[in-house]
Amino acid sequence: MTRETDLVPIRRALISVSDKTGLLDLARALAARGVEILSTGGSARALAGAGIAVREVSDHTGFPEILDGRVKTLVPQIHGGILGRRDLASHQAEMAAHAIAPIDLVVVNLYPFEATVAAGASAEDCVENIDIGGPALIRAAAKNHEFVAVLTDPAQYPEAIAAIAAHGGLPRAARVALAGAAYARTAAYDAAIAAWFARGETFPARLTLSGVRAQTLRYGENPHQAAAFYRSNERPGVATARQIQGKELSYNNLNDTDAAFECVAEFEEPAVVIVKHANPCGVARAETLAAAWERALACDPVSAFGGIVAANRPLDAEAAARIAAIFTEVIIAPDATPEAQAILARKKNLRLLLTGGLPDPGAPGILVKSLAGGFLAQTRDHGRITAHDLTIVTKRAPSAAEIADLLFAFRVCKHVKSNAIVYAKAGATVGIGAGQMSRVDSARIAAWKAAEAAKTAGLAAPLTAGSVAASDAFFPFADGLEAVIAAGATAVIQPGGSVRDAEVIAAADAAGIAMAFTGMRHFRH
Structure with missing residues (x-):
C-alpha cells in the first residue's frame, strides 16, 4: 500500500462521543458494512441499547478504565492502531508483535468544556470537562489521515455515511479535509481552555482567536x-x-x-x-x-x-x-x-x-482589528456616563431637560465614527456629523443636514435650534464649539482635557450656553 492510496476500507472504527446526535445512523451504516465498532462508556451503552454490536475498548485492549474514567484510550493498543503506517513494513511488524489491530475510523467529539463554562459551572466542573483522551485521539487520526478518517462533528456524518455505504471507506480528499477540520476543532478547544485559565488576565502573552463559520458570504465590502x-x-x-x-x-x-x-x-x-x-x-x-x-x-x-x-x-x-x-x-x-x-x-x-435579547452595553469584552503582520486588541468601550459623572464648567448650569438630552446625545456619540458631533432635542437626534478629519466640519455637516431635514419637513427653523450637542472628544480650539453655538445649541457635553479648555469654556460663557465635561472620550475609528 502506498501513501497515495485514495480509498482506505474501514474495517474497525473507534467511537467515543459526548454529543450523541446522529450516532446511531452512523453506527448502523458501519455495522451494515461489517465494521467492528470499539467504544467506551455512554457511547457504548447507547449503541448496545440500540441493538448495534459494539466492543468495549477495555475488552479490546485488555486494560480497564482507571482514575474515574480519566484514562480509557490512552494506551498503545489504541494509539498504535491509529498511528501505525500501513505502508511501512516496520510499523506493520511492530503492530503484529504487540497484537495491535489497525483502527481505520475515529469518531470523537469532545467533552462540552465551552458549554460548561458558559453555564457558569464551578471551577472543578470546568476542569473535569477538559477532555484529554479525545483531543489525543483526534490529533493522532488526523496526523495519519493517509490511512485513517476522523469525524469530529455530527454534521460530517451524512457525507461519511454515504461514502461508507457506497465504497466502504472515505476517499483521500475527504480524509484530508476532515483532518484539517479536526485540527481546527482541537485548536479552538485549546483556545477556549487557555482563555478560561487566563480569565484574570485581559491580554495574555498569547491571544488565540477562534470562531465557527456560520456563513460564507457572497463577497466582502466590495464584490472583488x-x-x-x-x-x-x-x-x-x-x-x-x-x-x-x-x-x-x-x-x-x-x-x-x-x-x-x-x-x-x-x-x-x-x-x-x-x-x-x-x-x-x-x-x-x-x-x-x-x-x-x-x-x-x-x-x-x-x-x-x-x-x-x-x-x-x-x-x-x-x-x-x-x-x-x-x-x-x-x-x-x-x-x-x-x-x-x-x-x-x-x-x-x-x-x-x-435575537431573543439585547447585548449588555456595560459588559466587558475584547475587540480585535487586524493590521499588517498582526492585530490590535482592546477592551470593549463599555463606559457609560450618568448625571453624577458630569462636571459643569460654565457659569450657566444645564437644566434637567438639557441634562437628559446631553446624556442621550453623548450615548449616541459613542457609536458615531470620529470625529463625531451629535445634536439632540427631546430624546431624538436632530443632526449627526460623522467621520470627518476636522471636528469643525463634523459640527457644520451635522447642522447642514439638520437644516435640509427641516426643509423636507416644511419647517422654517433648523432642527438644531434649541438643541444640545455632544462631541466624542474635546474641542482642541474654540472654533468647533462656535460652530455648535451657531447651529443653535444651548448646551454642550464633551470629555474636556484640552490644553485650551479655558478658551473653550470662555466661548461658551460668552454665548450664554451651558457645558458639561465627562472626563471620558469615545473615539470610534
Missing part, C-alpha cells in the same frame, strides 16, 4: 473581496439572531446591523436606531417604537433610505408598518409579534432578524 461570517460567542446580536425572512445577508449588512443593535441597546426606554454605512443617521427614544421610528427618521430621512433599523423592544404591528413604508435593508429586534411579521413578510427582500 471574499468574505465569511464566524460566530465566536453568545453575545446577543447578529451572531445569535434568527433570520426570519429576506435575502441573504451581506458583509456590509452584518457590519451595519451589528452597529445599529449595539447602539439601540444603550437605551432603557423604547428606542429605534437607523444606521447607514455603520453610522447612526437617526436615533430616538419614545413611549412606543412607532413614535421612536418617526422621530429617528425625521433626523435624516434621505440617508435612512436603504438603511438598517434596530429596535430594543419586540417589534409590534404599528412600528412594522411604518418602517416598511420606506425601503429598508434589515430590521433587527429582540422579537416581533406575529402581526408585525405578517406585515414585513410582504417585503420579500427585507431581512428580519430576531
Whole structure:
C-alpha cells in the first residue's frame, strides 16, 4: 500500500462521543458494512441499547478504565492502531508483535468544556470537562489521515455515511479535509481552555482567536473581496439572531446591523436606531417604537433610505408598518409579534432578524482589528456616563431637560465614527456629523443636514435650534464649539482635557450656553 492510496476500507472504527446526535445512523451504516465498532462508556451503552454490536475498548485492549474514567484510550493498543503506517513494513511488524489491530475510523467529539463554562459551572466542573483522551485521539487520526478518517462533528456524518455505504471507506480528499477540520476543532478547544485559565488576565502573552463559520458570504465590502461570517460567542446580536425572512445577508449588512443593535441597546426606554454605512443617521427614544421610528427618521430621512433599523423592544404591528413604508435593508429586534411579521413578510427582500435579547452595553469584552503582520486588541468601550459623572464648567448650569438630552446625545456619540458631533432635542437626534478629519466640519455637516431635514419637513427653523450637542472628544480650539453655538445649541457635553479648555469654556460663557465635561472620550475609528 502506498501513501497515495485514495480509498482506505474501514474495517474497525473507534467511537467515543459526548454529543450523541446522529450516532446511531452512523453506527448502523458501519455495522451494515461489517465494521467492528470499539467504544467506551455512554457511547457504548447507547449503541448496545440500540441493538448495534459494539466492543468495549477495555475488552479490546485488555486494560480497564482507571482514575474515574480519566484514562480509557490512552494506551498503545489504541494509539498504535491509529498511528501505525500501513505502508511501512516496520510499523506493520511492530503492530503484529504487540497484537495491535489497525483502527481505520475515529469518531470523537469532545467533552462540552465551552458549554460548561458558559453555564457558569464551578471551577472543578470546568476542569473535569477538559477532555484529554479525545483531543489525543483526534490529533493522532488526523496526523495519519493517509490511512485513517476522523469525524469530529455530527454534521460530517451524512457525507461519511454515504461514502461508507457506497465504497466502504472515505476517499483521500475527504480524509484530508476532515483532518484539517479536526485540527481546527482541537485548536479552538485549546483556545477556549487557555482563555478560561487566563480569565484574570485581559491580554495574555498569547491571544488565540477562534470562531465557527456560520456563513460564507457572497463577497466582502466590495464584490472583488471574499468574505465569511464566524460566530465566536453568545453575545446577543447578529451572531445569535434568527433570520426570519429576506435575502441573504451581506458583509456590509452584518457590519451595519451589528452597529445599529449595539447602539439601540444603550437605551432603557423604547428606542429605534437607523444606521447607514455603520453610522447612526437617526436615533430616538419614545413611549412606543412607532413614535421612536418617526422621530429617528425625521433626523435624516434621505440617508435612512436603504438603511438598517434596530429596535430594543419586540417589534409590534404599528412600528412594522411604518418602517416598511420606506425601503429598508434589515430590521433587527429582540422579537416581533406575529402581526408585525405578517406585515414585513410582504417585503420579500427585507431581512428580519430576531435575537431573543439585547447585548449588555456595560459588559466587558475584547475587540480585535487586524493590521499588517498582526492585530490590535482592546477592551470593549463599555463606559457609560450618568448625571453624577458630569462636571459643569460654565457659569450657566444645564437644566434637567438639557441634562437628559446631553446624556442621550453623548450615548449616541459613542457609536458615531470620529470625529463625531451629535445634536439632540427631546430624546431624538436632530443632526449627526460623522467621520470627518476636522471636528469643525463634523459640527457644520451635522447642522447642514439638520437644516435640509427641516426643509423636507416644511419647517422654517433648523432642527438644531434649541438643541444640545455632544462631541466624542474635546474641542482642541474654540472654533468647533462656535460652530455648535451657531447651529443653535444651548448646551454642550464633551470629555474636556484640552490644553485650551479655558478658551473653550470662555466661548461658551460668552454665548450664554451651558457645558458639561465627562472626563471620558469615545473615539470610534
